[in-house]
Each structure stands twice: as C-alpha cells, then as structure tokens.
Amino acid sequence: MRPSMLRSISSALLRRRGGGGAAAAPGVLARSFASDASPARKVAILGAAGGIGQPLALLMKLNPLVSSLSLYDIAGTPGVAADVSHINSRAEVKGFASEDQLGEALEGSDVVVIPAGVPRKPGMTRDDLFNINAGIVKSLCTAIAKYCPNAIVNMISNPVNSTVPIAAEVFKKAGTYDESKLCGVTTLDVVRAKTFYAGKAMVPVADVNVPVVGGHAGITILPLFSQATPASNASLSHEDIKALTKRTQDGGTEVVEAKAGKGSATLSMAYAGAVFADACLKGLNGVPDIVECSYVQSTITELPFFASKVRLGKNGVEEVLGLGPLSDYEKEGLENLKPELKSSIEKGIKFAKEN
Numbered sequence: 168m169r170p171s172m173l174r175s176i177s178s179a180l181l182r183r184r185g186g187g188g189a190a191a192a193p194g195v196l197a198r199s200f201a202s203d204a205s206p207a208r209k210v211a212i213l214g215a216a217g218g219i220g221q222p223l224a225l226l227m228k229l230n231p232l233v234s235s236l237s238l239y240d241i242a243g244t245p246g247v248a249a250d251v252s253h254i255n256s257r258a259e260v261k262g263f264a265s266e267d268q269l270g271e272a273l274e275g276s277d278v279v280v281i282p283a284g285v286p287r288k289p290g291m292t293r294d295d296l297f298n299i300n301a302g303i304v305k306s307l308c309t310a311i312a313k314y315c316p317n318a319i320v321n322m323i324s325n326p327v328n329s330t331v332p333i334a335a336e337v338f339k340k341a342g343t344y345d346e347s348k349l350c351g352v353t354t355l356d357v358v359r360a361k362t363f364y365a366g367k368a369m370v371p372v373a374d375v376n377v378p379v380v381g382g383h384a385g386i387t388i389l390p391l392f393s394q395a396t397p398a399s400n401a402s403l404s405h406e407d408i409k410a411l412t413k414r415t416q417d418g419g420t421e422v423v424e425a426k427a428g429k430g431s432a433t434l435s436m437a438y439a440g441a442v443f444a445d446a447c448l449k450g451l452n453g454v455p456d457i458v459e460c461s462y463v464q465s466t467i468t469e470l471p472f473f474a475s476k477v478r479l480g481k482n483g484v485e486e487v488l489g490l491g492p493l494s495d496y497e498k499e500g501l502e503n504l505k506p507e508l509k510s511s512i513e514k515g516i517k518f519a520k521e522n
C-alpha cells in the first residue's frame with residue numbers, strides 16, 4: 168500500500184465523527200503521523216485470526232496511535248501476524264498462538280479488543296452462541312484480570328448483552344473490576360443506523376449522527392432517529408422510521424442470511440471495532456469530547472447494563488450520558504426491550520457465578 172493511501176485511510180478513521188461525538192481536533196490529526204509524538208499504546212486483539220480479527224488487525228496496524236499490536240488466537244496467528252507486520256506503519260506487531268503465551272500477549276495492554284468466539288449461522292439468535300462463547304469470554308477475562316487489569320476491554324463476542332455482564336463478574340471475583348474500563352462494542356449498530364438513515368433522509372452519510380441505545384440483539388437495539396442529525400431532506404413518515412428501526416435491529420441477521428452459513432458481519436464489524444478502539448485510545452491520550460455509544464454498567468435506566476452515549480477519557484468511560492428526549496415510538500421501544508435485556512444480563516451473571 169502506498170504511504171499516501173495509508174495516510175488517507177488513517178485520516179478517515181481519525182476524522183470520522185462518533186455516535187453523537189466530535190471530530191478529532193485538527194492538531195491531533197496533524198500530530199498523529201509523527202510516531203514519536205503520541206504516547207506509546209499497546210492494543211491486544213484476542214481472536215485475531217478470525218473473520219473480524221484479521222481485518223481489525225489490519226485497521227489497528229494502520230492506526231498511528233498504536234505503537235504495539237498484540238495478536239492472539241488459538242489457531243492461525245503466526246500467518247496473520249507475519250502478514251500484518253510487513254505493513255510500514257508505526258505499530259510493532261507480535262503474534263501469540265497458544266494459551267501459554269496469553270500472558271505475554273496481554274501484559275502492558277492499554278486496550279484489549281475481544282472478537283474471539285463463534286459467529287451465528289442462519290436461523291440462530293445471538294443468544295444461541297451463549298453456551299460456547301460464555302466460556303471463552305470467561306477464560307480470556309480471567310487472564311486480563313491477571314495480566315493487564317487496567318486495560319480498557321472492548322467486548323465484541325456475542326451475545327454482547329450477556330458477555331459484558333460475564334466479564335464484569337469475572338473482574339469482580341478477581342478484585343480488579345473497574346466499570347469505566349469495560350465496554351460492550353455496539354458501534355456497528357450506530358454505523359448501520361447512520362448508513363440507513365443517510366440513504367432515506369438524503370443527507371451526506373459522513374455528516375450523520377444517530378445514537379443507538381439499549382443492547383445488541385434484536386429489539387434490544389434501539390436507534391433514536393428522533394435525535395438523528397442533520398435533519399432529513401426527505402419527509403420521513405412514521406412508517407419510514409419504523410422500517411429504519413427494524414432494518415437497524417435486523418442488520419446482523421441481514422448479513423448472516425446473505426453469507427448463507429459462512430458467518431456473520433466481519434468487515435463492517437472490523438471497521439466499527441476499529442472506530443471504537445480508536446475512540447478509546449484518543450480518550451486515553453486526553454483528546455477532549457470523545458463520545459461514542461457503548462454497552463456499559465449504567466444507572467440511566469433500572470437495568471445494570473445499558474448502551475448509550477458515553478464520554479471516553481483518560482480513565483476510560485468518564486461519563487454515561489442520558490437518553491435525551493425520546494419520541495413516543497422510542498419510549499415504547501425502550502419499555503419493550505427491558506425484559507429481554509434484563510434476562511440476558513441475569514443469564515450472564517448467573518453463568519459467571521456458577522462457573
């Protein structure tokens with residue numbers, strides 16, 4: 168890849184607007200390409216050789232905020248690490264291929280991104296992945312508690328509505344839990360809501376912001392189109408908003424069906440994961456006003472975990488932002504999602520306590 172192409176990809180990542188968030192300050196963008204100007208930051212990807220892991224490894228290698236990129240998987244890591252390591256960008260890449268190397272993979276990490284686990288096939292719900300992925304997440308989080316207890320964890324593995332509560336319980340048991348360092352990655356819901364809204368509203372997609380709240384499965388995904396900006400250039404009926412909401416909620420299933428048994432979203436998820444990890448790094452580096460949606464420990468509803476806009480800073484999640492004004496349709500959606508989200512949270516907590 169030509170350096171100019173690398174610069175433009177990285178610039179696009181740095182410049183894009185968050186889920187209700189701000190663009191990077193111009194000074195930060197200009198400084199980011201001088202490798203010695205931004206602090207050393209280590210990012211670890213667990214599940215790095217998978218469908219999400221590979222393109223995510225590529226995107227993190229292109230991120231000039233990353234100085235060390237640690238790629239861990241139980242299969243296929245050496246090839247991915249060798250391949251990505253040849254790219255002439257700042258991050259030094261190391262691959263780790265077995266459980267006895269997990270400690271070294273994690274040590275010193277600032278951000279740990281977890282896309283390890285099995286994806287859906289057509290006809291499955293995300294909850295159908297629980298039996299396999301809960302155990303994977305539990306063992307990876309046990310290692311995080313031991314080797315990098317201060318890292319910000321970006322949980323991608325599904326069902327996110329349950330894997331985040333599992334991680335919280337594992338960290339509590341280990342005595343390392345810090346709620347500001349545990350984030351369920353719901354950025355793909357925001358990415359989809361922005362894309363679908365831009366198409367219907369006839370506004371430039373790069374300018375669009377749409378908060379998505381709740382959780383990350385079916386009706387628990389609640390896009391707040393009443394707060395979408397910029398205002399629509401087309402007149403959007405209630406039926407249009409209902410259709411946009413449903414398409415956002417079913418976005419994952421749309422990809423699972425199109426892939427017809429070959430997995431779920433990987434490329435758009437890698438993009439979304441790279442956007443969220445980049446926001447965490449910017450926050451750690453002290454860039455102000457970094458706001459993204461994420462599924463975090465929360466008190467903004469009666470549920471202990473909930474996705475909403477959060478402000479990221481030097482300590483991870485520094486503020487969980489409120490829901491803002493909701494339309495009647497969104498208020499109804501909020502009440503409807505609560506029982507399912509509550510039971511997914513309880514399932515995760517029960518698993519972690521009993522295993």
Ligand SMILES: NC(=O)C1=CN([C@@H]2O[C@H](COP(=O)(O)OP(=O)(O)OC[C@H]3O[C@@H](n4cnc5c(N)ncnc54)[C@H](O)[C@@H]3O)[C@@H](O)[C@H]2O)C=CC1
Pocket residue numbers: 213214215216217218219220239240241242282283284285286287296300303307322323324325326327352353354355356383430431432433436
């Ligand atoms: N949060 C979100 O928005 C999204 C979440 N996902 C979820 O991400 C997960 C991964 O999806 P894909 O990358 O498509 O799956 P994949 O099967 O292509 O890759 C998963 C990788 O995890 C690895 N793995 C399994 N157990 C491991 C362990 N104990 N330690 C380290 N690595 C391990 C596998 O070897 C494999 O390389 C799935 O659970 C999927 O449902 C997918 C899309 C969006």
Ligand SMILES: O=C([O-])CC(=O)C(=O)O
Pocket residue numbers: 286287293325355418419420422423431432
């Ligand atoms: O749908 C799935 O299984 C994967 C996922 O979470 C998404 O694409 O949003």
